Amino acid sequence: MKNRPTITFIGAGSMAESLISGMTKTLYVPEQIIVTNRCDRTRLEYMNKTYGVRSETDKRKAVKEADIIILAMKPKDVAEAMGAVASAIHGHQLIISLLAGVTTDTIVSLVGKNVAVIRAMPNTSAAIGQSATAISQGRFATAAHVAIAKKLFETVGIVAIVPEQDLHAVTGLSGSGPAYVYYLVEAMEKAAEEIGLDRSVAKPLILQTIIGAAHMLQSTSKHPSILRKEVTSPGGTTEAGIQVLEQYRFQEAVAACIKRATERSEELGKALLSSAAMQS
Numbered sequence: 001m002k003n004r005p006t007i008t009f010i011g012a013g014s015m016a017e018s019l020i021s022g023m024t025k026t027l028y029v030p031e032q033i034i035v036t037n038r039c040d041r042t043r044l045e046y047m048n049k050t051y052g053v054r055s056e057t058d059k060r061k062a063v064k065e066a067d068i069i070i071l072a073m074k075p076k077d078v079a080e081a082m083g084a085v086a087s088a089i090h091g092h093q094l095i096i097s098l099l100a101g102v103t104t105d106t107i108v109s110l111v112g113k114n115v116a117v118i119r120a121m122p123n124t125s126a127a128i129g130q131s132a133t134a135i136s137q138g139r140f141a142t143a144a145h146v147a148i149a150k151k152l153f154e155t156v157g158i159v160a161i162v163p164e165q166d167l168h169a170v171t172g173l174s175g176s177g178p179a180y181v182y183y184l185v186e187a188m189e190k191a192a193e194e195i196g197l198d199r200s201v202a203k204p205l206i207l208q209t210i211i212g213a214a215h216m217l218q219s220t221s222k223h224p225s226i227l228r229k230e231v232t233s234p235g236g237t238t239e240a241g242i243q244v245l246e247q248y249r250f251q252e253a254v255a256a257c258i259k260r261a262t263e264r265s266e267e268l269g270k271a272l273l274s275s276a277a278m279q280s
C-alpha cells in the first residue's frame with residue numbers, strides 16, 4: 001500500500017461526511033480522497049467545496065483509482081452499488097465496509113472476487129475525532145489490512161478489534177449510541193423549558209453536565225453506580241428524580257433499546273442475503 005493511499009468513498013451521506021471531516025483534520029490530505037454517490041450531484045459539490053476532496057460522478061473511475069474503497073451506502077443499496085463497480089475492483093485493493101449488519105462474506109460475494117474486506121462500525125463523532133469504532137477482519141484480509149484500517153480509524157477516535165459476530169452488538173451499542181445521547185439531551189432540553197428555564201441558560205448547562213459526567217467516567221476507575229451515589233444525597237433531589245426514572249424502568253428501556261438495535265443489525269444482514277437469494 002502506498003504511503004499516501006487513495007481512498008474512495010462510495011456513498012457521500014452522514015457517515016462518509018463524518019469520516020472525511022475527521023480524517024482531513026489529521027493524517028489525510030483532501031487530494032487523497034475521492035467521493036462518489038448514486039446520483040446527488042449537489043451533495044458531491046458540497047463535499048468538494050467543504051472538504052476539498054475530489055468528487056467523481058463516474059463510480060467505476062473512482063473505484064479504479066482507489067487503494068482503499070470505503071462502502072458508505074445503506075445496506076439495502078449495496079447490491080446495486082457493487083453491481084455497478086465490481087468489475088472495476090482488483091485484487092490489490094482493500095475494501096472497508098461501514099454497512100450495518102452486512103457480513104464481510106456478503107461483500108466478497110457481491111464483488112465476486114477474493115478481495116480483502118474489513119468491516120468497520122464507527123459512529124458520527126468521527127467528525128470531531130471522537131468516534132468509537134470497532135473493526136473485524138474478513139476471510140481474505142490479512143493482519144496488514146487490519147493494521148491499515150486501524151490506523152485509518154485511529155485518526156478519528158478509538159478503535160477496538162473484535163470478532164465479526166460481535167459487530168451486531170457494537171452497532172446496537174456504539175454505532176447507534178450517539179443518537180441515544182442526543183435523545184437524552186432532547187428530553188433534558190424539553191424538560192428545562194417545561195420547568196421554566198430559558199433555553200439560552202439551559203443549553204450550556206446541559207452540555208457541560210454531559211461533558212463533565214463523561215470526563216468523570218473517563219478519569220476515574222469508580223463504577224458509574226458509585227459516581228451516581230456520590231451525587232445522590234439521602235432524601236435529596238437526585239434520589240427523588242432517580243426514583244421516577246426507576247418507576248419508568250429507565251435501565252430496562254435502555255437495555256431493550258440496545259438489544260433491539262443489535263437485533264435490527266442482524267435483520268439488515270439477513271434481509272440482504274434473502275433478497276440476493278431471490279435474485280439468483
Ligand SMILES: NC(=O)C1=CN([C@@H]2O[C@H](COP(=O)(O)OP(=O)(O)OC[C@H]3O[C@@H](n4cnc5c(N)ncnc54)[C@H](OP(=O)(O)O)[C@@H]3O)[C@@H](O)[C@H]2O)C=CC1
Pocket residue numbers: 010011012013014015016036037038039040041043071072073074075077080081082098099100121122123124175176
Ligand atoms: N449514520 C451513522 O451514524 C452510521 C452509519 N453507518 C453505516 O454507514 C452507511 C451509510 O449510512 P449514512 O451515511 O447514514 O447514509 P446516507 O443515507 O446519509 O448516505 C447514503 C449514501 O449512499 C449513496 N448511495 C446509495 N445508493 C448508491 C449506489 N447504488 N451507488 C453509490 N452510492 C449510493 C447515496 O447517494 P445518493 O444520495 O446519490 O442516493 C448517499 O450518498 C450505512 O450502511 C450505515 O449502516 C455506520 C455507522 C454509523
Ligand SMILES: O=C(O)[C@@H]1CCC=N1
Pocket residue numbers: 100171175176
Ligand atoms: O441507524 C443505522 O442503521 C446506522 C448504523 C449505526 C448508526 N446508524
